[in-house]
C-alpha cells in the first residue's frame with residue numbers, strides 16, 4: 001500500500017515522558033517547521049518539577065500536537081506483571097487465576113485508566129507508548145481492545161547520537177515504503193529528560209533535515225500515521241463491475257476506522273471517484289472508505305495518416 005500522497009516514506013516524531021522542555025523548546029521548533037508531533041505523557045508526573053502541567057498539555061493539543069498515553073505511573077510492565085511460567089496449570093489453577101486477575105487489574109490501571117483521566121481534561125487519546133518500551137503481548141492486546149494504537153517499534157535518538165549516526169538513520173527513514181516512529185526523550189543536554197540529545201543545535205538540525213525531505217517524507221502525528229497504516233493494511237477493493245470498485249475495510253473493527261487512503265494505478269486511466277473525475281499526482285490518487293472508483297482507459301490516439 002502506498003505512502004500518503006504517493007510519497008516514499010512515512011515518519012512520526014514522538015517525545016516521551018512529558019518533560020518541561022518538550023513544551024518550552026520542542027514545540028516552538030516543530031511549529032517553525034510546520035511539523036505535528038506526538039508527546040507521550042505519564043499521568044502521575046504531570047505538574048511535577050521539570051515536567052509539563054495540565055495547562056501545557058491542553059495548550060499543546062490546541063496547537064495541533066498529539067498527546068499520547070504513557071501510562072499512569074510509568075511502571076515497566078515486563079517487570080511488574082507476575083509471571084506464571086513456573087506454575088503447574090493443574091495443581092496451581094487457583095493461584096494462576098489470582099495472578100492473572102492481578103495482572104489484568106494492573107494493566108487496566110496503568111494503560112486504560114489514564115485514557116479516561118486525559119479525556120476528563122479535554123485531551124483526546126488515540127495512541128499509547130509503553131513505559132520503558134516494555135510491551136508484553138497481553139498488554140498490547142488490551143491497548144488495542146481499548147481503542148488505542150500502541151507504539152510497538154521505534155527508532156530512538158539518544159545522547160550518543162551525532163551528525164554521522166543521524167545521516168545513517170535518515171537514510172533508513174527515507175527508504176521507499178518505510179514507516180518510522182522516532183523516539184526522543186531529552187531534547188538537549190541540560191534541559192531535562194532521559195538520554196538528552198547533545199545540544200539544541202543538533203535537535204534543530206535533525207528536525208530541519210526531516211523538513212528538507214518533506215517532498216519524499218510524509219510527516220504527521222503517530223495517531224495519523226499509524227491510523228493511516230492500519231487503515232491501508234485493512235483496505236480492499238471490491239469489484240462491482242468491470243473497471244468499477246468500492247474501497248472497503250476488510251475488518252470494520254479497525255481502530256483507525258473509515259477514512260482516506262492513497263492508491264496506486266497500474267496503467268493509464270482516467271479515474272472517477274463517486275462519479276467525479278479526479279486529478280492524479282503521478283500514478284497516485286486518494287479515496288476514502290466506501291468510495292466507488294471507476295477507471296476509464298485512456299483512448300489511444302490514432303496514428304496520423306501519412
Ligand SMILES: [Zn+2]
Nearest residue numbers: 016017131132
Ligand atoms: Zn518513558
